Amino acid sequence: MSNLAAANLWQRKTRSAISIFGIAIGVALLLVLKGMLSGTIDEIANRMSNTGVDIFVYRKFEIWGGTEQMPHSYGKAIEDHLGPDRIKPLISIVQDKIQVIGKVQQENRVWGVSKKNLSALNVRLAGENKGRFFKDGSFEMLIDGRLSKHSGLDVGDTVRYLNHDWKIVGIHHIGVGVRVYVPFDTLQGLKFDRKGASIFAVMCREGIDPQQVAGQIKETRDANNEKLDVRPIVSATMYETFRKEARIIDDFANYVTIVAMSISCLVILLTMYTVVVERTRDIGVLKSLGATRFFIARAIITESLILCVLGVAVGVGLSYFAAWLIPTISLLNVTIPPQWVLIATLVGLVGGVLGALYPAAVAASKDPVVALTYE
Amino acid sequence: MPILKTIDLKKSYKIGSRWEPALTGVDMEVEEGEFVAIVGPSGCGKSTLLHLLGGLHRASGGRIFFDGDELTALPDFGLAAIRREKIGFVFQRFNLLPTLSARGNIEIAMKIRGLPTDDKVVEILKYMGLGDRMHHKPREMSIGEQQRVAIARAIVNKPKLLMADEPTGNLDSDNSNRILAEFKRLNEEHGQTILMITHNSEAAAVASRTLRMRDGRIIED
Known part of the structure; x- marks a missing residue:
C-alpha cells in the first residue's frame, strides 16, 4: 500500500x-x-524578573508597556503603608518608548532610572571596554548589547530622542529590565515636568511574600483616604499576567x-x-x-x-x-x-x-x- | 458441471431517455479447463458480456453462476471478492499501473488478495520470460512485454478463470503470436480456464472452442 x-x-x-x-x-x-x-x-518576563524587583506598580489599567504618570505621593503612600520592615525604599522609574534607534525601526522601551538605582536593578556593563554608566541629569544613554548589534550603535554614538541628542556612554548586559536606560531626572523633566514616575519598583524584605504585599498595595490609600489608582504586578507571576494581557x-x-x-x-x-x-x-x-x-x-x-x-x-x-x-x-x-x-x-x-x-x-x-x- | 453458466443474460444501457440493449439474452456454459474464444463484430456485446461475467458490471436481467456462486445475487463486496480470488483479467490496453515496476504490478494483485509477496513473483516473471525486466516500469518496456506482465499479474493468484478482452488488439503479429502461445501453454500445461474476447479469427483459432456473437446474443457455438 x-x-x-x-x-x-x-x-x-x-x-x-x-x-x-x-x-x-x-x-x-x-x-x-x-x-x-x-x-x-x-x-x-525574564528581563523583568532579572531586575530583582518583586512588584512593579503601574497606574491602574496600564499594562507592562504603560507610560502614564503617577504622582510621587503614591510612592510615599505605599512606603508609609507597608513600612521599611516589609519593603526596601521604592525605585522610581519613568518609562517611555523610542521608535527609531540607529538601524532599528522597532519600538523599544526606555527606562529613566537614577544612576544609583542601576546597580539595584542588576544593570551591569557588558564588559570592561563597554563604556560606563551615565551621569544623573545628563543626556547620556545606555543600550544593551543586542540593540547595539542590531542598531549598529556603539559607545560614543549619538541618538536623536525627544528632540535631544543623547550620547551612548555604555553598553549594558542583555536580559535585564529594558534595552535602553537614561537618567531618571532628565527623562522625568522631559516627560513629566519633573513630577512623578510611571513605575514604582518594589523589593520586599527577606521572608515577606510579594503576593501579600501586592494585595496591601491595592488597599493603600492616599492623604484623602482614597484608594490609590494603581496596579501592582508581581514579577513571579508576570509571565501569566502578560499571557492574560x-x-x-x-x-x-x-x-x-x-x-x-x-x-x-x-x-x-x-x-x-x-x-x-x-x-x-x-x-x-x-x-x-x-x-x-x-x-x-x-x-x-x-x-x-x-x-x-x-x-x-x-x-x-x-x-x-x-x-x-x-x-x-x-x-x-x-x-x-x-x-x-x-x-x-x-x-x-x-x-x-x-x-x-x-x-x-x-x-x-x-x-x-x-x-x-x-x- | 460447468464452471461458468449464464441464463437469459441481459444488459441495457440508458442513452439519453431511451434504453439501448447490449445483451438480449445470452445462454452459455464454460467447462473447467476450456479455452473459449468469443468472437463477433464491433458493438455486438462481447465486452459487455465479459464485464458481466467478470463481476465488473451488473446485469439488467438473467443470471450468472460462477464456481458455485450466483454473481447476479452478490453485493458489490461479494463481486470484488470473486474478482480478487477467482478471476484474472487481461485487457487490450494492458492496464498496468504506470508508477509501479513489473514486479510491483504483480505484487499489488497479491497484496489486494492479502497474500504475502514472495519469490512467486520472480518465478512467474521468469516463466513469462521477463526475469530481466522485473524492475522496469511499463513505459520502459515494449508492448509485448507489457502484455506479458499483465498476463503474469492475472495468473499470479491462480484464478479459476482467466478473462482476456482483445488481448492482442494492440500488438503486432509477432507479439500477438507470442501472447496467444502463452495462453495456449497456460491452458494446456496448467489447465487454466480461459475466456477470450477477440474479433481476430486467427486469435480465436488458438482456442479450443469458439462462441460467435451478433446483436447481443450468441448465434453459434
Whole structure:
C-alpha cells in the first residue's frame, strides 16, 4: 500500500513538493506565530524578573508597556503603608518608548532610572571596554548589547530622542529590565515636568511574600483616604499576567490554527481530487483486481498521509529555522512551545486526512468499467 | 458441471431517455479447463458480456453462476471478492499501473488478495520470460512485454478463470503470436480456464472452442 502511494507521489514530484510546501506553510505559520508570542512574553518576563524587583506598580489599567504618570505621593503612600520592615525604599522609574534607534525601526522601551538605582536593578556593563554608566541629569544613554548589534550603535554614538541628542556612554548586559536606560531626572523633566514616575519598583524584605504585599498595595490609600489608582504586578507571576494581557493575540493564534488546518485540508483536497481524476483508470485496474472500496479509499488516504507527514516535518523544520533566523536579524524572539509542535502536527495530519476523505470516497465509489475506459 | 453458466443474460444501457440493449439474452456454459474464444463484430456485446461475467458490471436481467456462486445475487463486496480470488483479467490496453515496476504490478494483485509477496513473483516473471525486466516500469518496456506482465499479474493468484478482452488488439503479429502461445501453454500445461474476447479469427483459432456473437446474443457455438 505504502509502496503504491510512495510510487504515485514520486511520479508527480513537482505536485507532491507543492502540496508538501502548502502544508508546511500552514504548520510554520502556526508555530512561528505561537513562537513569537511565547518568545516575546518569555523574554520580557525574564528581563523583568532579572531586575530583582518583586512588584512593579503601574497606574491602574496600564499594562507592562504603560507610560502614564503617577504622582510621587503614591510612592510615599505605599512606603508609609507597608513600612521599611516589609519593603526596601521604592525605585522610581519613568518609562517611555523610542521608535527609531540607529538601524532599528522597532519600538523599544526606555527606562529613566537614577544612576544609583542601576546597580539595584542588576544593570551591569557588558564588559570592561563597554563604556560606563551615565551621569544623573545628563543626556547620556545606555543600550544593551543586542540593540547595539542590531542598531549598529556603539559607545560614543549619538541618538536623536525627544528632540535631544543623547550620547551612548555604555553598553549594558542583555536580559535585564529594558534595552535602553537614561537618567531618571532628565527623562522625568522631559516627560513629566519633573513630577512623578510611571513605575514604582518594589523589593520586599527577606521572608515577606510579594503576593501579600501586592494585595496591601491595592488597599493603600492616599492623604484623602482614597484608594490609590494603581496596579501592582508581581514579577513571579508576570509571565501569566502578560499571557492574560495578550489573550487577544492568543485568540488570533487560535484562529490561525483553524486557518492552518483549513489550508492543509484544502491543499490535500485539491491535490487528491486531481490525483483521483488523473488516476481514474488505475482505480479501475485496482477494482478489476478485486480491490474493495476500503482498499481504494485507504490507498488515497495513505498517499495524503505521506504528504501530510512530510509537510508537517518540513513545516516544523521551517519553524525552527525561523526561530533561529528571526532573532539574528531582529530584536524579536521566537520560542516554539513543544506542545504546539504536537498541536501543529495534529492540525496538519487531521487537516490532511479530512481533505482526503472526499477524494477517497469519490475514488472508492467509481464504477470499475467506467474507470477502466476513462481516457 | 460447468464452471461458468449464464441464463437469459441481459444488459441495457440508458442513452439519453431511451434504453439501448447490449445483451438480449445470452445462454452459455464454460467447462473447467476450456479455452473459449468469443468472437463477433464491433458493438455486438462481447465486452459487455465479459464485464458481466467478470463481476465488473451488473446485469439488467438473467443470471450468472460462477464456481458455485450466483454473481447476479452478490453485493458489490461479494463481486470484488470473486474478482480478487477467482478471476484474472487481461485487457487490450494492458492496464498496468504506470508508477509501479513489473514486479510491483504483480505484487499489488497479491497484496489486494492479502497474500504475502514472495519469490512467486520472480518465478512467474521468469516463466513469462521477463526475469530481466522485473524492475522496469511499463513505459520502459515494449508492448509485448507489457502484455506479458499483465498476463503474469492475472495468473499470479491462480484464478479459476482467466478473462482476456482483445488481448492482442494492440500488438503486432509477432507479439500477438507470442501472447496467444502463452495462453495456449497456460491452458494446456496448467489447465487454466480461459475466456477470450477477440474479433481476430486467427486469435480465436488458438482456442479450443469458439462462441460467435451478433446483436447481443450468441448465434453459434
